[in-house]
Amino acid sequence: MLQILIQGLLLSGLYALIAMGFTLIFSVGRVLNLAYGAYLLIGGYAYFYFSQQLGLPKIAGVMLAGVLGCVLGLLKYQLLVKRVQGVHSAVEIATLILAVVLQSAVVLIFGDSSKILLPIVPGVERVASAAIPYSNLVATIISWAILIGLYFFVRLTHTGRAMQAVSMDAKGAAISGIDANRINMITWGISGTLGAIGGVFFASYTQLYPGMWVAPLIIAVAVVIVGGIGSIIGTLVVAHIVGFMEIIVSSWNPELRGVFTMLLIILVLVLRPRGLFGREEIH
Amino acid sequence: MLEIQGLSAFYGRAQALFDVSLRAEKGEIIAVIGANGAGKSTLFDSVLGLTKTTGAVRLEGQDLTGQGSSEIVRRGVGYAPERFNLFPYMTVRDNLLVGAYTARGDIETNLEMVHALFPRLAERAGQETSTQSGGERQMVSLGRALMGSPRLLLVDEPTIGLAPKVCDEIAVVLRRLRDEFGLTVVIAEQNANFALSLASRVYVLESGRITAEGTAESLAKDEALAAAYFGH
Incomplete structure (x- = not known):
């Protein structure tokens, strides 16, 4: 029981981090960023390259992965999204293709065998019968710190309020002197950073391989659909529902792990199409 | 102060304004x-x-085009648009703070001014604007525009859908902005009586063209215009 509680909390914190980067883009930029998984992929491999191949300190590896994710997000906005803006299906298809291309690039550079990431912090803590790797604990604590920071950033800073404003009323934001382009850039940068750091944690939680971006992308879509797009609190709550559901189901039968997540999506789509906390603006 | 010369505007290929010229002096x-x-x-x-x-x-004198x-x-330039374009799930206070995006140094002074003009906005500071009445939203909209420290204020249909009492309140505020703060104000109105009671000069816009202009008194005397816009 305690084991399920702890593992559930650890996994859910990570899911919340991953889903948050995804929901920000949908809410501010109105883009369903299907290539979001690419940030996780690049983040995981960047950490592997910097920390395990170059031997840099692990914390530097995490930060460099975040920086790379940020740069990738900015480039994607500047070179792709901005140019086909307004045509949502074009953006979505283009971003998905980009993710597949990046996956191929990763295969070319690192090969397609899966890699084991060394723990960010080695060691295991035993609580009752549960073994908690320090690595997962650190990942969850960092995820929570980032999410709390993001919450206050969005609520209390001029830039954060401007992000909310753009997501709620583009014209209202423009006549308040907000440059939507700049706000979009910042949002894409933050989203890329969250995705890449989420990727480092996710890869160390599971394993690092070129197709690793698909599962967390589905989780992110699930959390966002069930939670209601744009809701920071909704994302947090639903990340915990999905995380705990997975832990409970897989303690019973690991094969069914993802099935219940899918069922939950379908159930919510049928009963509450706008999600449990549904509206599309960040709040 | 504001000078518009030969302005034409387009939505795609459709032209919505034809060679519009107008000016407004300071105050x-x-x-x-x-x-x-x-x-x-x-x-x-x-x-x-x-x-x-x-x-x-x-x-x-500076070109804005x-x-x-x-x-x-x-x-x-501050703008209170016809549909307000407020941020519905943000509080009144946060809506006003977004208005200060380009004038962050003046937040304290401007917030004080807005609360003095619209005491209700101070009382309702924590309320989401999606739950407010039309009159309150108009106040938030004007307040948000004022938070940007404008010298020119554009107000689109300030009285549309509002009760007469609220219209009077808005009129008082617009006069105070001119008299106490030296603002230049341009209002767009269907309600010509309201417009004439406030404005020193009036332009008549028809199908994207200026068809008449003059002082409020001279236009009120024009019988054809009076029939078209003033309902008598």
């Missing part, structure tokens, strides 16, 4: 009256750089 209230769809909102959107235009818009809307706001 003056002028009105643009016209029916629904005459182009009043397009005119204001064009001043803010939100449409494709040809012609010139000058603010205190070709500037982005954020730069135009920074240079001192």
Whole structure:
């Protein structure tokens, strides 16, 4: 029981981090960023390259992965999204293709065998019968710190309020002197950073391989659909529902792990199409 | 103060304004009256750089054409649009703070001024604007525009859908902005009586063209105009 509680909390914190980067883009930029998984992929491999191949300190590896994710997000906005803006299906298809291309690039550079990431912090803590790797604990604590920071950033800073404003009323934001382009850039940068750091944690939680971006992308879509797009609190709550559901189901039968997540999506789509906390603006 | 010369505006290939020219002096209230769809909102959107235009818009001699809307706001243009375009799930206070995006140094002074003009906004500071009445939203909208420290204020249909008592309140505030704060105000109105009671000069906009202009008194005497716009 305690084991399920702890593992559930650890996994859910990570899911919340991953889903948050995804929901920000949908809410501010109105883009369903299907290539979001690419940030996780690049983040995981960047950490592997910097920390395990170059031997840099692990914390530097995490930060460099975040920086790379940020740069990738900015480039994607500047070179792709901005140019086909307004045509949502074009953006979505283009971003998905980009993710597949990046996956191929990763295969070319690192090969397609899966890699084991060394723990960010080695060691295991035993609580009752549960073994908690320090690595997962650190990942969850960092995820929570980032999410709390993001919450206050969005609520209390001029830039954060401007992000909310753009997501709620583009014209209202423009006549308040907000440059939507700049706000979009910042949002894409933050989203890329969250995705890449989420990727480092996710890869160390599971394993690092070129197709690793698909599962967390589905989780992110699930959390966002069930939670209601744009809701920071909704994302947090639903990340915990999905995380705990997975832990409970897989303690019973690991094969069914993802099935219940899918069922939950379908159930919510049928009963509450706008999600449990549904509206599309960040709040 | 504001000088618009030969302004034409386009939505795609459709032309919405034709060679519009008007001016407003510092500390003056002028009105643009016209029916629904005459182009009043397009005119204001064009001043803010939100449409494709040809012609010139000058603010205190500086050319605004070709500037982005954020730069135009920074240079001192405040806009309270017809549909308010508020941020529905943000509080009144946060809506006002977004208005201060380009004038962060003036937040304290401006917030004090807005609360003095609209005491209700201070009382309702924590309320989400999606739950407010039309009159309150109009106040938030005007307040948000004022938070940007404007020298020119554009107000689109300030009385639409509002109770007469609220219209009077808005009129008092617009006069105070002119008299106490030296603001230049341009209002767009279908309600010509309201416009004439406030403005020193009036422009009539019909199908995207200025068809008449003059002092409030001279236009009130024009019988054809009176029949068309003043309902008598």
